């Protein structure tokens with residue numbers, strides 16, 4: 001069971017999470033994975049940036065608030081329990097965190113490696129606090145860091161990749177005896193370590209990935225992701241009033257939805273579970289009796305539906321590279337993507353017309369300016385490319401469903417539904433998985449397009 005930051009936002013939520021574990025621990029053996037409390041990771045990012053810029057006064061002020069927040073939360077979880085251990089742990093971490101921030105400020109340097117070390121504090125605070133919450137209920141919980149639990153990664157700080165075979169072996173060696181002793185291992189999400197013990201992180205949102213790795217290593221029956229919503233929906237309920245919960249989706253659909261969905265999920269999170277065909281359940285920590293969404297390797301119940309969900313990604317922009325000389329001239333696309341890659345700009349969607357006179361890319365809106373500037377520098381004045389332009393008022397609409405594969409006419413239905421609402425489509429792409437069709441419209445027309453598709457494929461509540 002993995003608890004996300006919002007499910008651990010304060011002492012009351014942490015106690016609620018502990019009660020949930022207790023409730024299911026009667027019939028199951030459970031490993032708990034804890035994210036950092038609420039938005040603590042974001043706060044650590046901020047503190048690190050301030051310290052690196054030498055703004056030590058502001059960094060210290062934020063640090064003090066974070067320190068007292070964790071201390072207060074730990075005390076509130078402890079309640080009348082007299083154990084000094086947790087307070088000592090939190091004090092110790094606070095002290096270590098202070099020295100880390102002072103060090104960054106002193107050197108004015110924050111490398112990917114020291115950043116991972118800094119970000120690791122979020123989960124290192126939360127997991128002993130959660131373990132205490134479990135102990136208060138009489139459960140035998142024991143806090144582990146990702147490294148203690150056996151997760152070993154390469155040295156790609158910031159987005160480290162687990163060494164699967166070694167990790168699986170070690171996870172079993174460390175956690176199986178603990179489970180056999182009827183303990184509930186309470187593991188930090190997101191963080192791990194290299195072979196020589198240096199702390200790494202698995203990338204933002206990485207706690208889901210931790211849960212999936214531990215689940216695969218221990219070959220568990222199910223992996224449960226506790227969050228603050230009921231599960232995956234057919235559309236954003238703020239846009240579509242009759243949006244409904246998806247009871248079952250396949251791994252492939254979940255992957256498309258997590259990429260295109262409003263919730264940030266780690267891109268590799270589902271992979272270890274998918275490989276071992278371990279079902280993943282997404283559940284609401286405020287309403288634990290609800291079923292949530294089941295991500296399963298088997299056939300899904302709603303298989304007769306070609307389209308399952310439609311989502312929107314805002315805050316994007318289109319960058320278009322054009323030039324009559326691009327026709328039949330190889331290497332332009334390679335230069336374009338190389339340029340994006342070397343500036344660490346993520347390309348979310350690509351299209352090239354068969355006239356070959358333009359290539360369009362969708363990138364996050366905050367990257368548009370850099371994308372245009374670097375593409376101009378790399379491509380203009382060399383014969384084939386005449387122009388690099390951008391359009392910032394745009395959003396992506398992604399239509400997802402594995403039933404679309406091999407079903408003719410789905411694209412026609414999507415685009416005529418959108419056309420009937422007078423929504424202008426600026427760019428289209430279909431992945432060759434055929435599990436999604438995505439297109440770009442103006443930001444203002446996005447919600448209308450989502451509703452049109454939701455209606456067209458009858459994704460909502462049945463009308464009475």
Ligand code: ASP
Nearest residue numbers: 035041190204205206207
């Ligand atoms: N705390 C980390 C983050 O905010 C990992 C996670 O929450 O999954 O990115």
Ligand code: MG
Nearest residue numbers: 005035036041
């Ligand atoms: Mg988080």
